[in-house]
Amino acid sequence: MLPLDFQGRTCLAIVLAAGESSRMRSARPKVLHNLAGRSMLAHVLSSLMEAGADRTIVIVGPNHGAVVAEAKAIARDAEIAIQTERLGTAHAVLAAREAIARGYDDLLIVFADTPLVRPETFAKMRKALGGGQNAVVALGFKTKQPAGYGRLILEDGALKAIREDREASETERNIEICNAGLMALDGNRALALLGAIGNANSQKEYYLTDIITVARSSGLDVAAAIAAEDEVLGVNDRAQLAAAEANLQARLRAKAMRGGATLIDPSSVTLAFDTVLGRDVVVEPHVVFGRGVSVGEGSFIRSFSHLEGAAVGQNAIIGPFARLRPGADLAHDVHIGNFVEVKASEVGAGAKINHLSYIGDASIGAKTNIGAGTITCNYDGFSKFRTEVGAHAFIGSNSALVAPVKIGDGAYIGSGSVITQDVAPDALGLARARPIEKPGWAKAFREKKRK
Numbered sequence: 001m002l003p004l005d006f007q008g009r010t011c012l013a014i015v016l017a018a019g020e021s022s023r024m025r026s027a028r029p030k031v032l033h034n035l036a037g038r039s040m041l042a043h044v045l046s047s048l049m050e051a052g053a054d055r056t057i058v059i060v061g062p063n064h065g066a067v068v069a070e071a072k073a074i075a076r077d078a079e080i081a082i083q084t085e086r087l088g089t090a091h092a093v094l095a096a097r098e099a100i101a102r103g104y105d106d107l108l109i110v111f112a113d114t115p116l117v118r119p120e121t122f123a124k125m126r127k128a129l130g131g132g133q134n135a136v137v138a139l140g141f142k143t144k145q146p147a148g149y150g151r152l153i154l155e156d157g158a159l160k161a162i163r164e165d166r167e168a169s170e171t172e173r174n175i176e177i178c179n180a181g182l183m184a185l186d187g188n189r190a191l192a193l194l195g196a197i198g199n200a201n202s203q204k205e206y207y208l209t210d211i212i213t214v215a216r217s218s219g220l221d222v223a224a225a226i227a228a229e230d231e232v233l234g235v236n237d238r239a240q241l242a243a244a245e246a247n248l249q250a251r252l253r254a255k256a257m258r259g260g261a262t263l264i265d266p267s268s269v270t271l272a273f274d275t276v277l278g279r280d281v282v283v284e285p286h287v288v289f290g291r292g293v294s295v296g297e298g299s300f301i302r303s304f305s306h307l308e309g310a311a312v313g314q315n316a317i318i319g320p321f322a323r324l325r326p327g328a329d330l331a332h333d334v335h336i337g338n339f340v341e342v343k344a345s346e347v348g349a350g351a352k353i354n355h356l357s358y359i360g361d362a363s364i365g366a367k368t369n370i371g372a373g374t375i376t377c378n379y380d381g382f383s384k385f386r387t388e389v390g391a392h393a394f395i396g397s398n399s400a401l402v403a404p405v406k407i408g409d410g411a412y413i414g415s416g417s418v419i420t421q422d423v424a425p426d427a428l429g430l431a432r433a434r435p436i437e438k439p440g441w442a443k444a445f446r447e448k449k450r451k
Helices: 040-050 065-074 089-100 119-132 190-195 208-217 238-258 441-450
Strands: 011-016 055-060 079-082 106-111 136-142 151-155 158-163 177-186 222-227 335-338 341-343 352-355 358-360 362-364 375-377 387-389 400-402 405-407
Touching: 011 040, 011 089, 040 055, 040 065, 040 106, 040 119, 055 065, 055 089, 079 089, 089 190, 089 208, 106 119, 119 136, 119 177, 119 222, 136 158, 136 208, 158 208, 177 190, 177 208, 177 222, 190 208, 208 222, 358 362, 400 405
Parallel strands: 011 055, 011 106, 055 079, 136 222, 335 352, 341 358, 358 375, 362 387, 375 400, 387 405
Antiparallel strands: 106 177, 136 177, 151 158, 151 177, 158 222
């Protein structure tokens, strides 16, 4: 949580998440599309919780069970309200009427498709309310390309109006402070202000932006809070989703490098929202981190590796062209080489799996060497089984370990073996056919084929 002090003022966050995916051309609700490994809705809810919101209510459309499930997965105590009709943003907010009526001091009205707003910005909006001094605070941003956005008309620091681009005068169109859409309301006045918004417009809809005029006409003060332009990017289509992803990746890379990691070519590295890179980690170009990855201090991640749901210990070397899947748990000084895949397996300190191998549902002991082409045969078409390899063992190249099977400490498996039974510690395990040589066979075969 942020170290914020609002003198005990309570906060209700209202998240508008009823949008469809028509412009996304998607069967998935828009707010469930991912950025850096988690949904836009999840980003917004997490930021609100970090900013100290006491309660969150998510406004969803009918039959949006997946959105409800996601909201509950991120914030278990989140409330849900259904927007049964699409009559504008102010009308959508009033779907939370019962929650608003409980008497929260501050209200935050935010959008689930504006996923990059930082917790500090939500806090800034609350502070601008001034403990009720201002009835409304609109979030704005400054841009060199304001065309198409509503403008914030400021007068002596106070917010006079929000003017839509099509209604703005020539002078007003030159204003670079634009409306981001998000608002904070004084909770004691919120219901009265929202209820006074009319629909006397061509669309017959209730626009939240009209609350500025309603408040000022009642003699109430309104203000603006300003955010960085890259925080308030709205996402309505795939191109905007890509732009938001690029923005968030830049933010995550900068954070990783401030924390002591080296990204040799930052723009080629993809991070997840929860990627943890320890001090002095080096990441070569073209590495992808899925969600749930931690990398210990001093480790080296080589190019074209893909990591997801994996823990990497200190001073490990991964890749190039390695794949760590969920459940891969690597101790310190482990080497995972090119074209090696590890899944749901523990790899002990100093173990080496350097070439062309698959290790799944297994435990590999410390200082064990896994030879090139080794695979753990963990699946029989119905169930998964485990392979256990002890410490200081040597698994020869091109071996198949058929689970369930145990290889003892210090055991040696001869190259090309198919091991289907346990091998005792310090024993040699061999399972391959005796070589047969037939002199002259190849020459005779070729002569036969030429006739």
